Amino acid sequence: MKAILTTLVLLAALLVPVGTAQAVTTGNGSLVYAPPAGSAFDAAGTTYAKIIALKNNGTHNGELLVTYDQLVYVSGHQVYPIYRSTDGGSTWSHVSDVVPSSTFPSLTLTSQPFLYELPQAVGGLAAGTVLLAGNLMPADRSSSRIVLYKSTDRGSTWTYLSTVDTGGPAVYDPSPTSTTTTVWEPSFNIDASGNLVCYFSDERQKASGVLQAVVYRKSTDGGLTWGPVVNVAAVGNKSDRPGMITVAKLPNGKYIATYEVVNRPSQTLNTAPVYYKLSDDGVTWPSGLGTQIKLADGRGIGSSPYVRWVPAGGPNGMIVVASKWGLDSSGNINGGQDFFVNYNLGLGNWERLPFAVTYDASDTQGGFFSGFAQGIDVSPDGTTLYQATNVENASTTYNDIRVGTIPLNADHYEAERATVNNVSTVTHADASNGAKIGNINYSTSYVQFDVKAPAAGTYTVNVRYDNGTGATSSHLVSVNGGTAFTLSYPPTYDWGRFRWAQFTTALNAGTNTIRFSYNGTYAELDFIDVHRPGVAVPGEFKIVNRNSGKYLEIASALTTDGAGAGQWGDTDHMTQIWKVSSAGTSGYYTFTNKNSGKLLEIPSGSTANGTQADQRSSNGATYQHWSLTPTDSGYYKVPNRNSGKLLEIYQNSTADGAIADQWGDTGCACQQWTLVKEGIQ
Template identity: 55%
Template sequence: MGRWYTLCRRLTALAAVFMMVFCFVIPVSAKTTENGVAVYVSDNESTFDPGGATYSRIICLKNSGSANGTLLCTYDQLKNVTVDMDDGTSVSKQVYPIYKSTDNGDNWQLISNVYDKEYGLLRTSQPCLYELPVQVGDMPAGTILLAGNIFDDDPYTQSRIVLYKSMDGGYTWTFLSEVDNGGACIYDPSTTSTTTTVWEPFLGMSESGDLVCYYSDERQKSDGVLQAVSLKTSSDGVNWSGLTNVAAINNTSDRPGMITVTKLPNGKYMATYEMVNRPSLSKNNAVVYCKFSDDGVTWDAGSLGTRVALADGRGIGSSPYVKWIDAGGPNGMVVISAKWGTDSSDSISGGQNFYVNYNLGRGSWERLPMAVTYDYNDLAGGYFSGFSQSFDVSPDNSTLYQATNVENFSNAKTIDGVSYNLNDVRVGTLPLKGSIYEAEKATITNAQAGNAVDASNGLEVQYINESDSSVDFQNIKVENSGNYNILVRYSNGEGIEASHMVTVNGTQIGTVNYPVTVNWDRYLWSGFSCYLNAGTNSIKFSKDVGFAELDCIQVSETSNDFAIINKNSGKYLEIKSALTNEGAESGQWGITDHWCQKWNFEDAGNGSYRIKNMNSGLYLDIESESTVDGAKAIQSSYAERDSQIWLLEETEEGYCHIVNKNSGKYLEVFSNSTEDGASVGQWGITDYGCQEWMLVKEGIH
C-alpha cells in the first residue's frame, strides 16, 4: 500500500503514536534536515509579487583570509524598503539584501541593503554575487562584487546591468560601473516580440584574467536572433569591451537565457543556459543546454549546444546554475541546478535533484539529491518556487550549500484575487564526501521497490507497512571503524510524523524520525549517527510508527567509488570471479552490483591515480610491470611502482583513456570483445572503443 491506506491502517498508526511512551530519537543536523534553514521569510504585508522572493544567490568566501568560509546570500526581494538617499531624502524602493552566516548556514544576519542611487530607478532584480579570486584593476582578491539588473517602475522604459563592489565583506557597497543597458524590462518570448531588454547578469573570469559579465540580450532581433546570451569583458571592472555572443540562434524562435559559466580542470569553460521556446513554442519548458569554450570569451555562437540529459533521456529545464567542484572523483564533478526536471520528450517531470557529471561535462549526466526541495512545478500552491537558485561549496570542497526559494504554506497572501504561498529563502547543506546507497538495491522484506521520477536512481522502496517490513542495507563498506553520519532520504505524505527502527550489525540502536513531507512525491532528509566496523556492515530500517518511503541513504566520509564502463561493450571493469588474491586478473562483465565492479581513484599526484578495487582492497596493475602489448591487467598490493599509476585522457562524449604510467599503453578489453569474462590488459593506442571508459556513480550501491 504505502501511499494509500485504509481507515483501519490510519487508526492503527494513530494508536501507536498515543501508546508509545519512549522513543530514542537520534540527533540530526538542522542544516541538511528540516529542508534547510530560513534566511528570509517573505513579508506578508509588504510583498507585492506572489513569488515573495526568488533568484537566490549564495557564495562561500575563499579568497578573503580569515573570513574564508563565511557565507553571503542575496535574492530578488519582491517588496519595497524605505532607504536613505545621498541627498538626505527617503525613498521606498526595492533593494538587494545581503545576509551573512559565519556558522555554515545555521544562522543568518542581514548586514546591508544595496540599491540604486545613480539612475533614480526603483526596481532591483536578478542579482549575482561574486568574490574576486585575483586582483582586477585596483580591486584585490577577495573583493565582493554584486551585479544586477535595475529598472524603472511601471511604465517600464529601461533596463540596466550594473555592478557594485564591497571591500569589507559585504557590509558597505559602492557603485562600480554600468555594464550595459537596454529597453523596457518586459518579458515577451513570442516570435513577434519587439522588446530590447538586457537581463540576468553572471560574473566570472576569462582565461586571460579579465572580469567577464555574461548576460541575456534582446537587442539583436534585426539579425533574426530572438534573444542571445552574450558577454563583455573588463580589465578593471569599470571599462567594458564590446559585445560578444555565447549563443545567438538565427531562427527567430530559440531564446537562450539565464547563462551561468564555470571553469573546468581541463582548462575549458562550460556555459549552461535555458532555451526558452524549447522543445516547442507551444510546450515551452525552457530546456537546459550547455556548450564549451577554450578561454571563456570565444564561443561557437551559432551552435544550439548540447541538451543536458541522463542516459535515459530525462533532462532539466528553467533557470540553470552550473559549477565545477573539486570533489567526487578524479575529474571532480560538474553540478547543475534547475527549477524542474523533464522527461525524454521535455515535458515537466519532477525537480528535486541536481544533475551531476563526473566526466568534465561530457556525455550523459546523473542525479544527486538536493539538500532543499520545493514546489518545482508551482502546483502545490507555490509561485516560481525554486526559480533561479544557486549553490557553492566550502573551502575544503566537503560541503555543498544550496540556496533556493521554497513555498511557505503558513504564509499565504491574496494578490489580484488569487491566494499564493509566498516563498521563503532557505539554505541547506549536502555533504560531498560520502557514498549513496540505494534502497532498491538493499534486501527488502515485505515491501517493494517502485519507480519514482525524483528518486535517486529513479527508484524508491514503498509499502514498508507491515510489522515485518524492512529495508536492510547489508553491504555498507567503510575502511575504518568509528562513528559515521547517516542521512536518510524519505517521503512521508501521511500527515503525521513517522519513524523506523534502526538496527546496525544486528543491534537495535533506536529510531529515526520522518517529519511530514508535502506529499508522497516530495523528499526530505533525516539522519542519525552510528558506529560502523571496518569492512562490511548492515543498517536495517524496520516498520515502527506511521508510514514512510525510502529513497536512499548517504554514509559520510566514505570513499568515492565508481563503476568503470567500457564504451565498446557497455560492460563493467571487474576483478574476475571476485577474487581477492594477488595477481587475480581483471576482465569485464555485465552489471552484478558486486564490490568487485567498484573502484576508488586515489590521488597519486600530478594528475595521476591509483585505482583500487573495493572488493579486494588491491590495486589495478600491469603484470610483471610489463611494457609490451597484450600484458594483462591484474590486481596487486600497494607498491611504489609506476605500473600501478594511471592517467586519464579525455576523449569525447564523456569517455576517457586510462593510460598506464609505466608503459604508456592503454587499458583495453582484448580483441574488442563484448562477451562477459573477456580479459582486460594494455595495448598501444588503436582508436577503438574498447580502449575508452566512462566513470559512473549513480546506482552502483
C-alpha cells in the same frame, strides 16, 4: 524566463529578524528569510537566491553570503539584502542592504541579483573583492539597467562601480513577434586572460532575427568600463530564446556556459530546456545553439540554470547544474529535485545528484516560482555543496529563502540495491537511479545496507526519504545487529517529494550492516549517504567499457591478491565499484576495488601485450598507477604508468567474463572507458 510581472502595489514593510535556523541537511535546509504575510507586491515573495562561500578572504574563508530578489518594498523602494553565515549555513545574520535608488533615484525596482567573489586581482580590484550585479528598473518598468557594486569587507558595505549596459522596457514577451529590447540576468567570471566578463541576456538584436541572445561584455580595468557586446549563443530564427547564462571555469582551463532556451522544445510546449557550450577561454564560443543537457534516458532539466565546477566527486571534480524543474524525454515538466552533474569535464554522460533543499518545482501546491534562479557554491575544502533557493511557505503563501547542504565526500548506497525483505521497488522520476523502496509496511519488512567503512570511527548517515502520510513516521534502525533506535521522518508534501533524515553512528573498519525496519508507520527510502564530516574521500565509480558497455570488475568478487580483472554486466555488487584516487603524482591515479580494498595493477610490472590486469594490496609500484587521457564524448584511454600500454578488454570482446588486459594503442573502442556514478551501491 523572468519572474512574474505583476501590478505593483506599494506596501511598506521591514525585514523580519532571522530566527534560529534548523540543521542545514535536515529540515529542508536552514531559513534565511521569510517575507511577512501580506508584505510582498509579487505573488512569489522572493526569487533569484544566490550564495557564495568565501575562498579568497583569509581567516574569513568559509563564510557564506546570500542575496536574493526580495519582492518587498523598504521605504518605498526595493533593495538587495545581504545575509551572512559564519557557521556553515546553520544560522544567518542580515548584514547590509544594497540600495540602488541612492545612486539612481528613479530606479526603485531591483531584480536578478548575482554574487561573485574575485579569485584573483582584476584591474584595481583585489582578490577577495565581492561583486554584486543586478537589473534596475523604474516603477513603470520602462527601462532596464545592469549595474555593478563592490564590497571589500565581505558584504558589510557596498560601493557602486559601473553600469554594464542599458536596455529597453523590462517586459517579458517570448513571442516571435516581440519587439522588446531588454537587457536581463547578469553573471560574472574571469576569462583566460584575466579580464572580468559580464554575461547577460540581450533582446536588442531582433533586426537580425534574434529573439534574444546570451552575450558578454568584457572589462580590462576591473569593471570600470566595458567593451562591445559579443554573442555567446544567438539564433536568427525568431524563436529560440537563450537566456539566464552562467559560466564556470574547469580545471583543464576550459569554460562551460549553461543557459535556458525559451520556446523549446516548441513554442506551444515551452519548458525552457537547459543547453550548454564549452569554450577554451571564456570569451570565444562555438556557433549555434549548443547542446541540451540530458541523461542517457533522455530526461533533462529546464528553466533558470546555474552552473558550478566543484573539485570533489572524481578525478576531474564535477560540473554541477541547478535548474528549476525536471523534464521527461519529450520535454514535458516532470519533477525537479536533482542537480545534473558531469564527471568528465562536460563531455559524455550526465547524471544526477539530489538537491539539498526541495520545493514545488511545477508550482502546483501553492508556491509561486519556487526554485527559480537558485544559486549553488562549494566550501573551500571542496567537501560541501551549498544550495540557496526559494521554497513555498503555506502559511504566508510566499516563498522563503532557504539554504541546504550536500556532503560531497559521502559513500552512496541505493535502497533498491540493498538486501530487502517484504517490500516493493517503486519507480519515480526524481528518485536516485529512478527507483526507491516502498511498502515497508509489515513486521517482517526491512531494508539492509552493507556499508564499507575505510576505518573505524563515527560516521554521519544522511537518509533520503519521502513520507506522504501527513504526520511524522519512523523506522527502527540497527547497526551491525545492535540495539535498534527510532529514526523519525517529518512529513513531506506527498509521496514524490523527498527530504533528508540524519543520524550518527560508530562503524567498524570494513563491512557493516545498517538495517531499516518497520516501526508501525510509513515512509519510503531512496538511498543513504555515509560520510565523516571534513574528511575527503575518493570518488566511487563504475568503469564502463565503450565497446561492450560492460563494467570493469574483479572476477567472482574475489578478495585475494592476484585475482584477475575482467568485465561483466551490472550485478549490483561492490566488485564493480572502484575508488579513483590520486596516486600522489600529478595526472596518475589508483583504482581501488570497493569489495576487496585492493588496487588494479599489471602484475609484476609486465610490459607485454596481453598481460591480464589483476588486483593486489597497495605497494607503491608504478604498475599500480593509471592515467586518464580524454578522447571524445567523455571517454578515456587508461594507460598504465609503468608500461605505457592501455587497459582494454581482450580481443574486443563483448562477452561477460572477458578479461581486462593491457595492449599498445590500437585505436579500438575496447581501449576506451568512461566513469559512471549514479545508481552505484
